[in-house]
Amino acid sequence: MLDLYSPGHSPIHKLSPGVKILAMMVGGTGLFLVENLGIVAVALAAVIALYKIAGLSATQVWNQIRPVLWILIFFLGLQWWLAGASVAVFVVLRLATLLLLAGLVTLTTRASDMIESLTSGLRFLRPLGVNPAKVGLAISLALRFIPVLAQITTEVREAQKARGMEHSIVAVAMPVAIRMLKMADDISDAIDARGYRP
């Protein structure tokens, strides 16, 4: 989910991240206020149209839904059982619309732009001792290193398997933690070396 940004030059890409996030929040809240299946269906169609405007493919629409498909199906079943078919369809469509809306923002907004607007949005916390630039750097680092962490975990797990340790969480967690600590050391040196002054 981290290389979600899909480069492009559509009007949606060009909108400022703050506007997009705000629009998403307003739209999302709006969706929760309506109780009408027809409106939700129209909203869903509108969001899919926005994907089209952003130059995104049907696959990318599907990719937003696929990871949570089972949860949606579960909700559908549950609601069907509790409240009947029309409510179930309504609830699930609404949820899918929200997911697609959030996905649209991440697909069309670069992490750095998102972080930049977040950083300026957090300025009001400065008097409380929060340094928005540091928060921004921390988020960037998290985005950058989650895939690295995933890769390290795979490597360690494979190394353990090669030595016959199949399912020990401790056997995986310990070496991963140690490598992460060493890595954190290196990263902080690298940040230092590139002239970062908070």
Add this chain to the structure above:
Amino acid sequence: MIDIQNVTLAYADRVILRDISLELSERRIAIIGANGSGKSSFARLLNGLVMPTKGDVLVDGLNTRTHGKDVRQKVGFVFQNPDNQIVFPVVEEDLAFGMKNLKFSKEDIAQKTTDILSRYNMLDMREHPAHLLSGGQKQLLAISGVLVMEPTYVVLDEPTTLLDLRNKRRITHAINALEQTVILASHDLDLLTDFDRVIVFDDGRIAIDDVPSVAIPHYIKLMS
């Protein structure tokens, strides 16, 4: 010139470098030595990542103790593991990081990004997630991230050890083409034949300091 004046470096009470004095003014300088002989520690002294326990390091007259920020701009540093020195998720964001720290303008940042990526044939990677690059491309990105800060010196600590042969060649080529003064710590002796000067560390001291044709055979003998 980088001037190392009577530098001793110790971690707790373990002495790593003993009373070293050197003037580094050649364009291509290599640091070699056994594992644990202090090459990385020495390299880190040069841009103020590590401070000497005794003595001083002066970069063009600036003391690393008092002029940390200026020294960091003059002395770029490339680490062994490219993965740990790319700090932003997307290629161009990472390149911008050092330049933003130096307060370059937005236009300047965009221009330098284009220039450096085209130098290394990576222009179409501009908006790529960094973690999807190959090992060689990651190291090129790391080197690029340093070069856009326009350093006078580039210190590299084993920049090719984690790379396959093909990527090693690519990085070697990139290093040879640098116009900056290069100080390279390496176990890879093939890299050093065209260097002006090779300094061999042994047990915290300088064992040999000479041209490659003299220093390298001496080092090989020392190791056997």
